[in-house]
Amino acid sequence: MNQASQTRRDIGAGNQLDADAVRRAYRRWAGVYDLVFGGISALGRQRAVAEVNRLPGARVLEVGVGTGLALPHYGAEKRITGIDLSAEMLARATARVAAERLDNVEALLVLDAEDTGFAAGQFDIAVAMFVASVVPNPILLLAEMRRVVRPGGHILLVNHFAAENGPRWWVERALAPASRALGWHPDFAVEALFPGNERAAVTFVPIPPLGLFTLARLQN
Numbered sequence: 001m002n003q004a005s006q007t008r009r010d011i012g013a014g015n016q017l018d019a020d021a022v023r024r025a026y027r028r029w030a031g032v033y034d035l036v037f038g039g040i041s042a043l044g045r046q047r048a049v050a051e052v053n054r055l056p057g058a059r060v061l062e063v064g065v066g067t068g069l070a071l072p073h074y075g076a077e078k079r080i081t082g083i084d085l086s087a088e089m090l091a092r093a094t095a096r097v098a099a100e101r102l103d104n105v106e107a108l109l110v111l112d113a114e115d116t117g118f119a120a121g122q123f124d125i126a127v128a129m130f131v132a133s134v135v136p137n138p139i140l141l142l143a144e145m146r147r148v149v150r151p152g153g154h155i156l157l158v159n160h161f162a163a164e165n166g167p168r169w170w171v172e173r174a175l176a177p178a179s180r181a182l183g184w185h186p187d188f189a190v191e192a193l194f195p196g197n198e199r200a201a202v203t204f205v206p207i208p209p210l211g212l213f214t215l216a217r218l219q220n
């Protein structure tokens with residue numbers, strides 16, 4: 001199997017990945033990630049960071065920071081800690097911080113978002129962009145984000161969520177093979193992150209174009 005099809009297999013199975021599969025997949029993605037995924041996801045990233053910049057509190061945790069595409073967009077007053085499972089993705093983020101002299105990025109650490117080891121309430125805001133459908137266990141991801149954010153702080157996630165009905169349901173099914181190859185997981189359901197009535201406490205904002213990605217925001 002060649003590298004591209006192995007990557008598609010790792011990322012696009014539609015099932016959650018275990019941590020080793022995530023590391024393997026993003027070891028391969030790291031060199032081309034910005035080119036392949038940077039453009040299509042840019043609006044979602046900008047929208048989420050603009051929201052972070054408007055929120056009170058300086059201590060920001062970016063979960064699954066990847067190659068650091070969002071890092072240049074944070075306000076200078078925000079103090080950013082970025083974490084990621086993939087050392088190769090993080091190496092790109094580290095290079096970006098140095099090249100762009102992003103002094104407000106305090107740390108970039110190889111850590112598992114589901115079990116970070118940070119102190120409870122250590123951050124004012126936690127944000128995860130295009131990560132929830134990639135982590136091995138989205139429920140653990142959200143629980144850990146809640147734990148490390150102070151009471152009253154904010155949690156933001158940008159992701160693709162499967163449409164539940166209407167025209168997008170049909171479009172997504174038609175696009176499924178291509179989207180799976182990019183790791184969008186068109187079948188990633190809102191319930192996988194917010195089961196039962198948990199979604200009642202979440203504000204969902206569709207991001208143009210097409211509302212393919214959604215910003216989900218909740219207060220701790």
Ligand SMILES: C[S@@+](CC[C@H](N)C(=O)[O-])C[C@H]1O[C@@H](n2cnc3c(N)ncnc32)[C@H](O)[C@@H]1O
Pocket residue numbers: 022023026041045063064065066067068069070083084085086089111112113114128129130131134135136183
């Ligand atoms: C689709 S990329 C998104 C990267 C970045 N947030 C962006 O907007 O471009 C998903 C990232 O999540 C990371 N990731 C997946 N599971 C993780 C976990 N359990 N802990 C930390 N990072 C994880 C991957 O290594 C990858 O860098």
